Amino acid sequence: MRLIQYREKDGQRRVGWITADGNGAHPLSGVTTVYELAQRAIAAGGKLVDQVKSLAEESSVDYAQLLAEGRVLAPLDHPEPARFLITGTGLTHIGSADARNKMHTATHGNNAPESDSMKIFQMGLEGGKPGPGKIGAQPEWFFKGVGSCVLGPGEPLPLPGYALAGAEEPEIVGLYILDPQGHPWRIGYTLGNEFSDHVTEAKNYLYTQHSKLRACSLGPELLVGELPQDVRGKTRIWRNGKVVWQEDFLSGEANMSHSIANLEHFHFRYSMFRRPGDLHAYFFGAAVMSYSAGFKTKPGDEFEIEAPVFGKALRNKMELVPDEGLVSVAAL
Known part of the structure; x- marks a missing residue:
């Protein structure tokens, strides 16, 4: 459904x-x-x-x-956008470590020491699927924003004037609600574009969180029920009416180093994320991305993400927005 x-x-x-x-x-x-x-x-x-x-x-x-x-x-929103928390994880797919390591190598050279990314990916391979009722390896985690950063299909993705780059991350997203007792319930799954600034991220991985504080898009459809073990899709970039980059992606637990249950545990174990009435969108990680393939995006490019199990494709065009300059704070 x-x-x-x-x-x-x-x-x-x-x-x-x-x-x-x-x-x-x-x-x-x-x-x-x-x-x-x-x-x-x-x-x-x-x-x-x-x-x-x-x-x-x-x-x-x-x-x-x-x-x-x-x-x-977008397939889910909250009447109070600040109560819709947008978060995510990475290095959860078999192909994701290769994409992240290419970013590390491009910046630091082939002889650079093993990155923390590769270390945490190996932890996931060894302990990310502990089995029912067990707690496995802790995944990577990041904060993306609140409901005001979520866009629906067709809405323009803003590329901030201060950004060093902007590119797609095609992902499956879990959507959740907290009941009156603070228990999390999964409403379903949707496609998401976890739009990020990979150039900023690659400069220093302590900048990863800064690179994530951007808009993202969800939809168009919400899949109710269980996610298939094997999800296959395509991600494309359109420029002037032509496809200029595309790649297949694999997702679903058969292609992941973590189980969804393990990812969910390490998110909702924090009591601050179990406030009654809140909503959560949790990005499960990307296996492929144009940046790691060496492709450079431009304002006006349109990102398309599709997977048959989710119905229609998610499409959003990237648009440059002016830099606001120095943001100053006044004392009261």
Whole structure:
């Protein structure tokens, strides 16, 4: 089952259940957001799937038209954006260490000592899948921002004027809600572009967090239920109407060095991330990226990320925004 959030032409928000052919969406009655839908499922003590089936209307809307008109939203948001925490991890995929090590080698040379990235990747290979009921190796973790940094499909990705670069990171994202008792529930999964400044990151890995404090995009569809063990997709960069770079990517636990349960444990073990009513989007890591392949992006490039299990592709164009200059603080 896959869901979208969208706006009617009059601006009214709706949630839609994607039709079997992927070309339409059945509106859900009685809810206007996935956040409301998840709360209803928790209150009813049932599954999200059951709620969707009980609320789905027989009529359907044209999904392609919604996308073309820019009316499809990110698949999850919070009425208070500061209560939607955007975080992530890296070095979780079999190919991700190679991509990160290329960045390290390009900056520090072939004879540089083993990076901390390679060390933590090896820890994941050895202990990232401990099995049910067990705690494994601790993964990498970073803070991306809050709900105000999340963009939907088709929205422009801002490249800050102070940035040294900007490029895509195609990832699967787990989406979560905390119930009134502070217990985390996974709503589902979506595609994400964890847009980052890899040049800043490669200068010094203590700058990694700075490189992550950017906008990101999610969607267009929310996959409800379990994630397939093997997820295959493509990431592309379009420039002036032509594909100038593309690569296949693999995800899902069969292609990861950590289990999703292990990643989730090391995120939600912190009580500050278990506040009732909060939402979380957790990026699971990228296996491939254009920067590590030596490709240089430019403002105006459009990033496309697709995987058949998630339905339609996620597309966003990068746009340069002016540097605000010195940000000064005034004393009260």
